[in-house]
Amino acid sequence: MKKLYRIARALVLLALLSPLGLAWLPPDRLPLRLEPAFQAVLQSSFRQLSITLAATLALAALLTVVLGYASVLWQRFGRTGASILKAVESVPAILVALFCYAPVSGYLARHSSGASQTVSLLVFILAATLTLLPEAVRGVAIPLGDLYHRKYSLSFRSYGFTKRRILAVLMGSHVMRGTLKRIAAGILLKTLVLDCSFGFIIQLGFGSYGTPAHASPGALIAANRDALFEGGTPALFWLPSLLLVAISTSFLLTLGEREEAAA
Numbered sequence: 001m002k003k004l005y006r007i008a009r010a011l012v013l014l015a016l017l018s019p020l021g022l023a024w025l026p027p028d029r030l031p032l033r034l035e036p037a038f039q040a041v042l043q044s045s046f047r048q049l050s051i052t053l054a055a056t057l058a059l060a061a062l063l064t065v066v067l068g069y070a071s072v073l074w075q076r077f078g079r080t081g082a083s084i085l086k087a088v089e090s091v092p093a094i095l096v097a098l099f100c101y102a103p104v105s106g107y108l109a110r111h112s113s114g115a116s117q118t119v120s121l122l123v124f125i126l127a128a129t130l131t132l133l134p135e136a137v138r139g140v141a142i143p144l145g146d147l148y149h150r151k152y153s154l155s156f157r158s159y160g161f162t163k164r165r166i167l168a169v170l171m172g173s174h175v176m177r178g179t180l181k182r183i184a185a186g187i188l189l190k191t192l193v194l195d196c197s198f199g200f201i202i203q204l205g206f207g208s209y210g211t212p213a214h215a216s217p218g219a220l221i222a223a224n225r226d227a228l229f230e231g232g233t234p235a236l237f238w239l240p241s242l243l244l245v246a247i248s249t250s251f252l253l254t255l256g257e258r259e260e261a262a263a
Contacts, residue, residue, distance in 0.1 A: 016249050023042075027039055049217055051121070052121065056129055063133060067133070068140025068141040071141040093194050100127035124195070128194050128195070131194065140179065144170060144176060147176070148170060195216045195217075196217055220240050221241055224240075
């Protein structure tokens with residue numbers, strides 16, 4: 001039964017994540033037929049979202065593992081890093097993103113849309129990673145330190161293992177693999193929320209004068225908010241919204257595995 005449950009759960013997660021994959025299909029192979037201009041923008045926004053999620057996850061996960069490992073290995077480094085990350089965490093994520101864009105705002109305004117979109121994407125990935133690190137690094141350092149200090153330190157040291165090697169072994173343990181999986185789901189969920197919130201706010205600022213260099217489903221939703229009024233087409237607003245709900249639900253289900261395991 002457990003195996004069947006895991007298979008069913010995996011299939012549900014894949015179905016919920018399918019909008020990110022469908023965004024890369026040719027338009028004539030999609031299950032839905034939409035107005036061509038809207039379909040092109042819809043696919044483009046979810047393609048950029050998938051790139052943003054993948055790149056942010058890769059960068060944030062790498063830094064999280066390195067910083068979490070180093071925080072336990074060198075306690076002074078851990079205390080200093082914790083103070084810095086706590087200061088970053090005290091600033092709202094949306095403000096961190098806006099502050100990161102300030103130095104490149106002139107470049108984005110003066111260059112072509114292709115160049116500005118690339119720079120905008122890189123800046124956003126760095127900003128998102130910065131806002132995610134405090135909680136993610138804690139999520140690695142605390143359980144890793146607990147495993148080292150309470151359970152395995154003496155037994156490993158009795159075999160001549162160094163602290164560096166003990167921590168490397170513990171990072172590959174079942175407990176830490178599950179922890180890293182949940183941290184990855186949290187990174188993806190928070191990146192999704194920040195990406196769409198940032199895109200929505202920027203699009204509202206542009207109004208009817210253009211679209212932002214930071215294209216995202218949030219910006220698409222904001223651009224089509226008038227579709228909810230009389231005479232509009234509500235599907236233009238609700239379709240990207242429901243697709244985002246499906247994707248975020250898959251991340252929430254992954255995060256919920258901890259509670260199920262504890263039960």
